[in-house]
Amino acid sequence: MIELRDVSHAYGDRPVLRGISLDLTEHRIGIIGANGSGKSSLARTLNGLVVPDSGTVRVDGRDTRRDPRAARRRVGFVFSDASTQILMPTVAEDVALGLRRAGLTADETRTRVDAVLDRHGLLDHRDHPAHLLSGGQKQMLALASVLVTKPDVLVCDEPTTLLDMHNARVIERTLRSLPQRLVLLTHQLDMLQGFDRVLVMDGGRVVFDGAPDEATAHYTALMDARAASMEPSNQGERA
Amino acid sequence: MNVLGLFVPGRSVLHRLPAGAKLLGLLALVTVLVVLDDHRAGLVATPAAALACLAAYPASGLGLRRPLRLLLPLLPFLAVIALFQTLTGDPRAAFRVCLLLVAAVLAAGLVTFTTRVSAMLDLFERLARPLAPLGVRPDRVALVLALTVRSVPMVAAAWQESRDACAARGLPAWPHLTVVPVIVGMIRTAEAMGEAMTARGVD
Numbered sequence: 001m002i003e004l005r006d007v008s009h010a011y012g013d014r015p016v017l018r019g020i021s022l023d024l025t026e027h028r029i030g031i032i033g034a035n036g037s038g039k040s041s042l043a044r045t046l047n048g049l050v051v052p053d054s055g056t057v058r059v060d061g062r063d064t065r066r067d068p069r070a071a072r073r074r075v076g077f078v079f080s081d082a083s084t085q086i087l088m089p090t091v092a093e094d095v096a097l098g099l100r101r102a103g104l105t106a107d108e109t110r111t112r113v114d115a116v117l118d119r120h121g122l123l124d125h126r127d128h129p130a131h132l133l134s135g136g137q138k139q140m141l142a143l144a145s146v147l148v149t150k151p152d153v154l155v156c157d158e159p160t161t162l163l164d165m166h167n168a169r170v171i172e173r174t175l176r177s178l179p180q181r182l183v184l185l186t187h188q189l190d191m192l193q194g195f196d197r198v199l200v201m202d203g204g205r206v207v208f209d210g211a212p213d214e215a216t217a218h219y220t221a222l223m224d225a226r227a228a229s230m231e232p233s234n235q236g237e238r239a
Numbered sequence: 240m241n242v243l244g245l246f247v248p249g250r251s252v253l254h255r256l257p258a259g260a261k262l263l264g265l266l267a268l269v270t271v272l273v274v275l276d277d278h279r280a281g282l283v284a285t286p287a288a289a290l291a292c293l294a295a296y297p298a299s300g301l302g303l304r305r306p307l308r309l310l311l312p313l314l315p316f317l318a319v320i321a322l323f324q325t326l327t328g329d330p331r332a333a334f335r336v337c338l339l340l341v342a343a344v345l346a347a348g349l350v351t352f353t354t355r356v357s358a359m360l361d362l363f364e365r366l367a368r369p370l371a372p373l374g375v376r377p378d379r380v381a382l383v384l385a386l387t388v389r390s391v392p393m394v395a396a397a398w399q400e401s402r403d404a405c406a407a408r409g410l411p412a413w414p415h416l417t418v419v420p421v422i423v424g425m426i427r428t429a430e431a432m433g434e435a436m437t438a439r440g441v442d
Contacts, residue, residue, distance in 0.1 A: 049438055069440065077438040084431035087441070089388050090246065093357045097385075098439050100378070127248045131392045145439065 001025050002046055002075070002153065007055035008204075009041055016041040017052060018204040024183065026196035030212065031185045032219050033201030034226075039185050042201065043155050046183060047075035060152075076151035076180075080158040082142035083131070091133070091141055092117065092126040098149045116148045120174065136167025143174065153181045160188060189216045245351045251299035253353040258362045261350045269343050278331060285338040292345035301352050309348045310341060317341070360385055382441065386432070390425075397424045 002024040009017040016038045024046075033039040044050035045057045048068030057064045059071040079085050088094040095113045104112070117123040120140050125133065130141060139159055146154065156175065160168035172191050175182055184191065192198050198215035200208035200222070208218040248254075253261065272288055275281040296306045317337045324333030360381040367377035401417040401424075410416060 047438060049434060072438065072440045079431070079435060079438075081431065083393070084428055085435040085439075087389055087432065087436060087439070088385055089356045093355065096357060097441055100441070127246060129392075131389075131396075149440070 001060065003056075003058045004045065005056045005058075007042075007045060007052045007057060009045070009050060009052040009054075016204050017045070019055070020204075020206055021055075022199070022206065022209075027181050028195040028197075029181075029183045030192040030195045030198040030215070031183065031201060032187070032189065032192070032198060032215065034223065037201040038204040039199075039201045040157055041204075043077075043157050043183065043185050046153070046155050047072050047077050049077065073149070074151055075153045075155055076146035076149065078139075078142055078146055078154065078156040078159050080161045082135070082138035082162075085142040085145070086130045086138060089129060089131075090126070091122055091128050091130050094130050094141060095145045095148050098145055102149075112148055116144045120144045120147075134167070135163055136170060139163060139167065139171055140174070143171070147178070147180075151180060153183065154178065155183045155185075157185045158187065159184075160186065160191070189219070192216065246355050247301055247305075247352045249300040249353065251353065253295065253299045253349060256353075258350075258354045258358040259365075261354060262362070265346050265350050268346050272339050272342060278335070281335050282331060285335050285342060289338045289342035289345060292342055292349060295349055296345075296352075299349065299353055301349075305352060306345055306348060309344055313340065313344055356385060356388060382436075393428055394421070394425060397421045397428070400424070 002022075004020050004022045004024075007017055007020045008015065018038075020042065031039045031042065041050055045052055045064065046059070048057075048059075048064035048071040051065050051068070057071075059074050062070045064071040086094050088097050092110075092113050095116060096109050099109050099112060102109075114123060114126065117126055120143065122137065122141060122144060125137065130138070133141060139162075143156075143159070154175075159175070160171050163171065168188065175184065176194075184195075186192065192212040192215070195212045198208075198210065198212045199206050200215050200219045202222060207222070208215050210218075268288060272281070272285055275284055293303075293306055297303060317340065320340070321333040321337050324330065324336060363384055364377045364381040367375055367380040370380075371377060398417065398421050401420045402412040404420065405412045405416050
């Protein structure tokens with residue numbers, strides 16, 4: 001379980017998280033919100049990438065402030081831009097990187113790497129230069145590189161944002177098929193169908209927490225109201 | 240071939256040799272060719288070494304196009320060196336120095352084409368271990384080298400993007416227009432890669 005207690009954080013004088021308390025226990029959790037709403041910062045607190053200015057985040061009872069490495073072992077993180085997540089020149093080497101400190105033999109590492117590449121359709125590319133893969137393949141590689149370490153929870157920060165519809169669908173299906181608990185940040189609301197819980201973020205706060213349909217309706221209404229307030233006629237009225 | 244897609248999978252003798260042995264062999268070959276003082280010996284040994292290196296490519300399943308592509312960028316330098324040495328009155332030295340460079344590049348290419356980056360990293364990590372008491376972390380040395388290799392295509396892509404952006408706005412790709420976006424982009428990429436390293440537990 002991931003517990004957040006009164007979590008607040010700011011970048012300089014810009015607060016991005018304001019007093020968030022949550023227990024994340026469900027199998028599939030979605031987080032939606034406008035750009036700058038704080039959802040990426042919230043996601044980054046879940047595996048210790050961001051240590052909040054105040055409040056605590058515990059992953060299976062371990063405080064991310066005191067033991068961020070333990071949190072990262074349990075919570076894998078996939079970024080929206082796979083290119084920056086790929087650190088090694090070839091596909092297999094990038095997947096193997098996360099296992100360098102796992103104390104495995106070369107054969108064990110190879111077996112595990114090949115298994116995860118095979119599962120995600122990348123085995124034929126194992127010795128290919130990672131930077132020459134297509135966008136969808138890169139995102140799949142980023143996912144495989146995290147999954148090879150067998151995390152309990154996977155946090156995906158807009159993993160389909162840079163992908164075309166076909167590749168987005170492939171990633172979506174892959175995420176749905178994973179046994180791991182999933183925390184998915186997305187702007188593609190249809191991806192949240194069947195999720196157990198969806199959080200709506202706005203201004204660094206969770207402004208709605210509930211079922212996917214209600215959450216997306218709440219978010220849509222919030223964005224409609226905001227767009228309406230930005231229309232020139234309304235701005236004129238305000239002026 | 241591209242800068243980083245260098246390793247070519249295979250099962251040749253060279254592929255199966257440990258990375259350390261190949262690097263030692265490369266070092267020994269280049270050292271011997273450089274220190275061969277006797278002109279006559281050098282004139283025989285250097286072309287023989289270059290030919291042997293060239294022959295090793297098809298023998299290792301690498302074909303002949305790879306070595307030719309490797310040598311292509313070297314040609315202008317070879318031409319300048321040959322011209323200079325000939326003008327200074329030593330055409331034999333011109334012949335020998337040029338072939339020495341060819342042999343060294345071909346031999347280095349053989350090592351790179353038949354060695355995985357991960358094998359190189361393991362080697363560098365082992366080599367850096369004696370420095371551990373001085374505060375050097377061997378795993379970090381290897382990681383820095385890997386990231387350096389990985390960054391080459393990223394810089395190239397950022398450079399191309401910057402040039403394309405200039406072209407899209409009808410501007411020539413003058414350095415003062417392209418350098419700043421490339422640097423800013425690379426700094427942002429470096430930050431993102433640092434975050435990814437932390438997330439993947441390799442910090």
